[in-house]
Amino acid sequence: xxxxxxxxxxxxxxxxxxxxxxxxxxxxxxxxxxxxxxxxxxxxxxxxxxxxxxxxxxxxxxxxxxxxxxxxxxxxxx
Amino acid sequence: xxxxxxxxxxxxxxxxxxxxxxxxxxxxxxxxxxxxxxxxxxxxxxxxxxxxxxxxxxxxxxxxxxxxxxxxxxxxxxxxxxxxxxxxxxxxxxxxxxxxxxxxxxxxxxxxxxxxxxxxxxxxxxxxxxxxxxxxxxxxxxxxxxxxxxxxxxxxxxxxxxxxxxxxxxxxxxxxxxxxxxxxxxxxxxxxxxxxxxxxxxxxxxxxxxxxxxxxxxxxxxxxxxxxxxxxxxxxxxxxxxxxxxxxxxxxxxxxxxxxxxxxxxxxxxxxxxxxxxxxxxxxxxxxxxxxxxxxxxxxxxxxxxxxxxxxxxxxxxxxxxxxxxxxxxxxxxxxxxxxxxxxxxxxxxxxxxxxxxxxxxxxxxxxxxxxxxxxxxxxxxxxxxxxxxxxxxx
Numbered sequence: 001x002x003x004x005x006x007x008x009x010x011x012x013x014x015x016x017x018x019x020x021x022x023x024x025x026x027x028x029x030x031x032x033x034x035x036x037x038x039x040x041x042x043x044x045x046x047x048x049x050x051x052x053x054x055x056x057x058x059x060x061x062x063x064x065x066x067x068x069x070x071x072x073x074x075x076x077x078x
Numbered sequence: 079x080x081x082x083x084x085x086x087x088x089x090x091x092x093x094x095x096x097x098x099x100x101x102x103x104x105x106x107x108x109x110x111x112x113x114x115x116x117x118x119x120x121x122x123x124x125x126x127x128x129x130x131x132x133x134x135x136x137x138x139x140x141x142x143x144x145x146x147x148x149x150x151x152x153x154x155x156x157x158x159x160x161x162x163x164x165x166x167x168x169x170x171x172x173x174x175x176x177x178x179x180x181x182x183x184x185x186x187x188x189x190x191x192x193x194x195x196x197x198x199x200x201x202x203x204x205x206x207x208x209x210x211x212x213x214x215x216x217x218x219x220x221x222x223x224x225x226x227x228x229x230x231x232x233x234x235x236x237x238x239x240x241x242x243x244x245x246x247x248x249x250x251x252x253x254x255x256x257x258x259x260x261x262x263x264x265x266x267x268x269x270x271x272x273x274x275x276x277x278x279x280x281x282x283x284x285x286x287x288x289x290x291x292x293x294x295x296x297x298x299x300x301x302x303x304x305x306x307x308x309x310x311x312x313x314x315x316x317x318x319x320x321x322x323x324x325x326x327x328x329x330x331x332x333x334x335x336x337x338x339x340x341x342x343x344x345x346x347x348x349x350x351x352x353x354x355x356x357x358x359x360x361x362x363x364x365x366x367x368x369x370x371x372x373x374x375x376x377x378x379x380x381x382x383x384x385x386x387x388x389x390x391x392x393x394x395x396x397x398x399x400x401x402x403x404x405x406x407x408x409x410x411x412x413x414x415x416x417x418x419x420x421x422x423x424x425x426x427x428x429x430x431x432x433x434x435x436x437x438x439x440x441x442x443x444x445x446x447x448x449x450x451x452x453x454x455x456x457x458x459x460x461x462x463x464x465x466x467x468x469x470x471x472x473x
Contacts (some may be wrong), residue, residue: 004363005347006388007436009373017365017374035363037376037384038347042436050436 001054005038013051085312085423086116089279090305096297102130103303104138109465114182121175137173184231194245202271243302248293279306314340315422320430332356346387370410385411398459427470
C-alpha cells in the first residue's frame with residue numbers, strides 16, 4: 001500500500017505509484033499495489049522519513065523503487 | 079418571500095471579427111452581495127479592433143458603475159454618450175449598450191440602446207415584454223432613443239443578450255442574404271431548449287456563438303458576443319479540506335458533510351480518512367497518474383470527488399487565477415474540482431484548521447502554503463472573478 005498523502009507524494013511517493021510497472025513480469029500477478037490517502041506515519045515521531053509504503057504489515061520508510069523491490073522479494077519468499 | 083433562494087447564472091462568450099486580435103464588444107458584470115443584485119452590461123463599440131474595444135469598455139464600465147450607484151438612466155446615457163471619444167474618420171462617437179439590473183427576488187430592469195433586442199425565454203419559449211421608449215437629448219442636440227423594460231423574472235427564466243455580430247452573422251450569404259436575423263435566432267434557441275430544457279447559461283452561450291460563427295463560415299465578419307442569464311435555484315457544492323483543530327469535532331464535521339444538500343468534494347488525505355472513519359465508508363485510492371502532476375484522486379461513496387489536500391487546492395487557486403472564462407481544460411483532480419465549482423452557484427468551503435506537523439519539514443518545497451490562506455484566496459477569486467456565492471467556515 002503506497003501512501004499518496006501530500007508529504008509522501010512530494011518526497012518521492014509520486015514515482016512509487018508506478019511501482020507495479022517496475023515489478024519483474026513474473027511477480028506482477030503475486031503483488032497487488034494499492035494506495036492510501038495518508039498512512040499517518042508522517043505525524044508520528046520516530047517512525048522515520050517519508051515516503052512511506054506498507055508491504056503487508058511492514059512499514060517501509062524512505063521508500064524507493066529499489067528498496068521496495070527488495071522488501072517485496074523478501075516477503076514473497078516467506 | 080424566500081428571496082434568497084434564487085440565483086442568477088451569468089455567462090458570456092465572445093469571438094472577435096476575423097483577423098482582429100481584440101474583440102470590439104465588451105461584457106461586464108458585477109454582483110453586489112449586500113444588496114443581492116446582479117448587474118450586467120454588454121456594449122458594442124463602433125467599428126472593430128482596439129478602437130471599438132476602448133469605446134465598448136468605456137461604455138460598459140460606466141454603465142455598470144452608474145447603475146450600481148442607482149443613477150437615473152437618462153443621466154447615465156447622457157454622460158456615456160458625451161464622454162466617448164469621437165472617431166477620427168467617421169466624426170462620430172458611438173457605442174451601443176444593454177444594461178440589465180436584476181435583484182435576487184427577480185425584479186429586473188433592462189435598458190437597451192441600439193443593440194439587437196434582448197430575448198426572454200420562459201419554459202423554453204420566447205416571451206415578449208412591453209417596453210417604454212426613453213428619448214434623450216444630448217448636449218449637442220442629437221436625439222437618442224432607448225428602450226426601458228421593467229418586469230419580474232420567474233424561476234428558470236433565461237435572458238439572452240447578443241451583439242449584432244450574432245443577428246447579422248451570415249449576411250450576404252446565399253442561405254441568409256440578410257443575416258441570421260432575430261426571428262431565426264429565437265427559433266434556434268427554442269430548438270435548443272426543446273432538446274435540452276436544462277441547458278446551462280454557458281452551454282447556450284457557446285452554442286449561439288458557434289452557430290453565428292458557422293453562419294459566417296468560421297470567419298466572423300463582426301465581433302460576436304452572446305450573454306446568457308439564467309435565473310434558477312442555486313446549485314450547491316461543499317469543498318471540505320483539512321481536519322478540525324480539535325479531534326472532538328470530527329463527528330460534527332462528518333455530520334455537517336453528510337447532511338449537506340449538494341455535491342461534495344474532500345481535499346486532503348487525513349480529512350478523507352477522518353470522514354471515512356466517522357461515516358464508516360471505504361476509500362478507494364486511485365493510483366493512476368495523469369499529466370497534471372498531482373496526487374491521484376480517490377473514490378468514496380457519497381462523495382463526488384476525493385483528492386489530496388494542499389497541493390491540489392494550491393493548484394485550484396492557481397488555475398482560478400489564470401482562468402479567463404468558465405471553460406475548464408485539462409486533466410487531473412484540480413481541473414475536476416474546477417469543473418465542479420463552475421457548475422455550482424453556492425460554494426461552501428469547510429476549512430479544518432489543524433496544522434499538519436509533518437508539513438513543517440524544511441525539506442519540503444516553499445509552495446506548500448498554509449491551507450487557510452489558500453482557501454481564503456480561493457474564496458476571494460470565486461466571489462470576485464466568478465461571481466459565485468461563497469461561504470467559508472473554519473473548524
